[in-house]
Amino acid sequence: MWPAAAELGVGRGAGWRHPAPLVQWGHSEEEQRTLRARAQRLAEWGHPCRSADPGELSALAPGVDPASCRASELVVHDDAAWYDAPLLARTLLDRAAALGADIxxxxxxxxxxxxxxxxxxxxxxxxxxxxxxxxxxxxxxxxxxxx
Ligand SMILES: Cc1cc2nc3c(=O)[nH]c(=O)nc-3n(C[C@H](O)[C@H](O)[C@H](O)COP(=O)(O)OP(=O)(O)OC[C@H]3O[C@@H](n4cnc5c(N)ncnc54)[C@H](O)[C@@H]3O)c2cc1C
Known part of the structure; x- marks a missing residue:
């Protein structure tokens, strides 16, 4: 967790952060190679991502038609999340105001x-x-x- 995350409520169910695993795959051998290389680079930087069997797709992304994936592997970012941007902006502004900012x-x-x-x-x-x-x-x- 990055240092300011706890201050902003991450770990205590921050309403602006919605965990959702990000699942990627390539449609061609070259796209898969690119994804694999990127995942490896991100993992070296400490970002949690892993390769997974396409059989996991229905569990990871129930809304996705498994037939749409013909790749031999998936790249999964388990800690991914989507942010509610207006709510996050409000949280940041409230925090800045609490620290003395005049908004x-x-x-x-x-x-x-x-x-x-x-x-x-x-x-x-x-x-x-x-x-x-x-x-x-x-x-x-x-x-x-x-x-
Ligand atoms: C459709 C779309 C989707 C995007 N999706 C993503 C995404 O998924 N992930 C991602 O990382 N990035 C995404 N981006 C890019 C991201 O939105 C921008 O990189 C980011 O918002 C830039 O932030 P900023 O604070 O520099 O500028 P801005 O967000 O543009 O903020 C500038 C602020 O300055 C204010 N302002 C302007 N003029 C003045 C003035 N004269 N006086 C006072 N205030 C003023 C504006 O009202 C605004 O609030 C997306 C962009 C678009 C357009």
Whole structure:
């Protein structure tokens, strides 16, 4: 488990994390070779994945038609999970707020404050926020904001 996981409720049934084994197979010999090589690399990094007999498919993924798999082996990532992204974002924001973050919604940044070459804050909704560090994490709009 990664260090912050326990803080975010992993291991105590975090509502945003839904364990579900990830099962992969290749449709051609080359795809199978690629998957096998990747699984080996991930395993070397400590990620739990294993190869399994296609006979396990119905138990691992009951919704999948076993006839759709003609591969000679499966790659199974037993610890995989899908994340409920909005709930995870809420959990992270709540945790940040509990640690003292001041979170402002509906406050699009419209300008960066500068002290010479240094960025020293941001302006949003006509308010100036001065800061020692500014992180531009506006996704696809980050370039626009930086420009
Ligand atoms: C359909 C789709 C499926 C995806 N599936 C996966 C997946 O399964 N797994 C995976 O790892 N990745 C997936 N990705 C990629 C992943 O969503 C992005 O890599 C990730 O969201 C980037 O995170 P980010 O925080 O950099 O940017 P974003 O998530 O884009 O967040 C940027 C935030 O900045 C805000 N913002 C923008 N402009 C301003 C402004 N002026 N002032 C203040 N705030 C502003 C935006 O409202 C937004 O909340 C998927 C992407 C898409 C489009």
């Amino acid at each position: 402002r919604y509906d406050s699009p940044v419209t300008a960066l404050l500068r002290d010479g070459e240094r960025v020293c804050g941001a302006e949003a909704r006509g308010r100036r926020f001065e800061a020692d560090h500014v992180v531009n994490c506006a996704g696809p709009d980050a370039g626009h904001i930086a420009a």
